[in-house]
Amino acid sequence: MQYVKLGSTGLDVSRVTLGCMSFGVPERGNHAWTLDEEHSRPLIRQAVDGGVNFFDTADVYSDGTSEEIVGRALKEFTRREETVIATKVHGRMRPGPNGGGLSRKAIMTAIDASLARLGTDYVDLYQIHRWDPATPVEETMEALHDVVRAGKARYIGASSMYAWQFSKAQYTAREHGWTRFVSMQDHYNLLYREEEREMLPLCADQGVGVLPWSPLARGRLARAWDTETERTRTDEFGKTLYAEGDREIVGAVGRVAEERGVSRAQVALAWLLHRPGVTSPIVGATRPGHLSDALAAVELSLDDTETERLEAAYTPHPVAGH
Numbered sequence: 001m002q003y004v005k006l007g008s009t010g011l012d013v014s015r016v017t018l019g020c021m022s023f024g025v026p027e028r029g030n031h032a033w034t035l036d037e038e039h040s041r042p043l044i045r046q047a048v049d050g051g052v053n054f055f056d057t058a059d060v061y062s063d064g065t066s067e068e069i070v071g072r073a074l075k076e077f078t079r080r081e082e083t084v085i086a087t088k089v090h091g092r093m094r095p096g097p098n099g100g101g102l103s104r105k106a107i108m109t110a111i112d113a114s115l116a117r118l119g120t121d122y123v124d125l126y127q128i129h130r131w132d133p134a135t136p137v138e139e140t141m142e143a144l145h146d147v148v149r150a151g152k153a154r155y156i157g158a159s160s161m162y163a164w165q166f167s168k169a170q171y172t173a174r175e176h177g178w179t180r181f182v183s184m185q186d187h188y189n190l191l192y193r194e195e196e197r198e199m200l201p202l203c204a205d206q207g208v209g210v211l212p213w214s215p216l217a218r219g220r221l222a223r224a225w226d227t228e229t230e231r232t233r234t235d236e237f238g239k240t241l242y243a244e245g246d247r248e249i250v251g252a253v254g255r256v257a258e259e260r261g262v263s264r265a266q267v268a269l270a271w272l273l274h275r276p277g278v279t280s281p282i283v284g285a286t287r288p289g290h291l292s293d294a295l296a297a298v299e300l301s302l303d304d305t306e307t308e309r310l311e312a313a314y315t316p317h318p319v320a321g322h
Contacts, residue, residue, distance in 0.1 A: 001051025002298055006279055007182045008207030009155060011124070013084050015273060016294045017054040017211060018047040019282040023069045024062020033286055034062055037069045043285050044073040050295045054084045056185075056211070056282050057118075058129055059110055060091030064117050071118035080120060087114050088159065090129035102132035104143040111152050126153035127185060130322065131161040137172050145178035157183035157211070160322045163198035170206065181208065185282065187321030188212035188275075190221055190253065190268055190310060191246045194317055204277045212272060214321075215281035217242055221268035222293075225250045241320045248313035256306050262296070263289075269297035271310055 002015045022033055023040035035043070047055070055074065057066045067087060074083050089110040092100030100106060111126065126147060132140065144156045158166060158181045166184065173180040184203050188195045189212065203210050216222045218241065225247045250264075257264045272281050283294040302310070 001295070003053070004279055005209075006125075006155070007203075007209030009182050009209075011084065011155065011182075013054040013209075013280050014052045015280055015298045016052055016269075017056050017086075017280045017282045018044065018052050018291070019213070019284040020044075020055060020057040020066050020070050021061045022284050022286050023057075024065040026062075028063040028065055030062075035286055037072075040069050041073050043288065043291060044070065045077050046288055046291050047285075048074075048077045050291065052295075053078075053082060054086070054280055056086045058088035058091065058127075059093055059114050059117075060088075060129070064093070064113070067114055067117035068119075071120060075119055084124040085118060085120065086125035086127060086157070087118065087123050088127045088129040089114070090132060102128055102135045102140040102143075104139055107140070107143040107147065111147050115152060122152050122154060124154045125157050125183060126155070127157040127159055127183070129159050131165050137169050138176070141169060141173045141178050142176070145173070145176075148179045155179075155182045157181050157185060157209075159185040159213070160187055162319075162322070163202050166199065167202060183209040183211055183279070185211040185213055187214055187241075188272070188278070189215050189217045190249055190271055190314075191217040191242050192317055192320065193314055194319060200275075200277050209279035210277050211279055212281045214241075215272050215283060216265055216268055217246075220246070220250060221253055222263070222265040224254060243317075245315055249310065252309050252313060256302070256309060260300075262300065263293050265290070265293040266297040266300050267302070267306075267310070269294060270300040270302055271307065273297060274302065274307075 003012045006013050022035050024034050026034045026036055057070050089107055090102055098105050147153050156179055170180050186195050253264050253267050257267045285291045
C-alpha cells in the first residue's frame with residue numbers, strides 16, 4: 001500500500017479508502033446490497049490486512065448501523081492511533097424539526113451520536129454530506145470549528161457541491177479564524193468528469209485533498225455495459241447518474257483491461273489514481289475481489305496511449321450527484 005498526505009495536512013492516508021456504505025443492518029438500509037455484520041467484518045479485515053488505514057462511513061448509512069459495525073471491527077482489527085476514520089453529517093436521522101441538516105443544533109447532536117456508535121472519542125475527518133441551503137454558512141462553519149476545538153474531530157471535510165459554495169465556506173472560515181475544510185469528497189470517475197472544470201482546480205489551488213466517491217461509476221466501469229446486477233436493478237439514484245452515451249467508454253475500459261490481462265476495475269481505478277489532485281478514491285466492496293482489485297490498482301500504471309483511449313469518448317454531462 002502507498003500512503004500520501006491528505007491535502008496540505010500532515011495526515012497520512014492510504015491511496016485507497018474503504019467506503020462503508022454497504023455495511024449495516026439490511027432491514028435498516030436503503031439499498032438491496034447491504035451486508036450484515038457477519039459478512040462485513042471479513043471485508044474490513046481484508047482492507048486492514050492490505051494496508052488500508054482510511055475508512056469512510058456516514059451517520060445515514062443503514063440508519064447508523066454502518067458506523068456501529070465499522071467501529072466494532074476496527075477496534076478489534078487495528079489500533080485507533082493507526083486508523084483514520086471519516087464520517088458525515090447532514091442527512092435526516094429522525095423525523096421532525098432538527099432531524100437533519102447543518103444547523104448548530106443538528107451538528108452538535110450528530111457528532112455525539114456518531115462517536116457513540118463508532119465507539120471512539122473522536123473522528124479523524126468529519127464531513128458535511130451535502131450543502132444545506134436552509135442554514136447560514138456562518139452557523140455551519142462555526143459549529144464545525146467548535147467540534148474540532150472540543151477534540152471530537154481532528155479535521156473537517158466537505159462533499160459534493162458547487163465550487164462557488166465550497167469557496168464561500170472556505171472564505172467564511174478564513175475570515176473568522178475558524179477551521180477550514182481539508183478535503184472534498186466528490187463525484188468523479190471516467191464516466192463523470194465535470195469536476196475537472198471548477199472543483200478540482202479549486203482544490204489544487206487551495207491544497208484540498210480529493211476523495212472521489214463512486215470511482216467505478218456504481219460498478220458500471222467494472223463490467224460490460226449490458227450486464228445486469230442487483231444494483232443495476234435496484235439503485236434508483238445510480239440510474240440518474242449515467243446514460244447510454246457512456247457505453248463507449250466502458251467498452252474502452254474492457255479493451256485495455258483485456259490487453260493488460262487485468263480486471264476492468266483495476267484499469268478504471270488506475271486512471272483515477274493518477275489524475276492530478278486525487279488523494280484516495282473511496283471504494284465500496286461487497287466481495288473480496290472488489291478489494292483485491294482496488295489494492296492491485298495502486299500498483300498499475302497506464303501509458304499515455306491507454307489513457308487517451310479511455311478518455312477519447314467522453315462528452316459533457318449534466319451536473320449530477322449534488
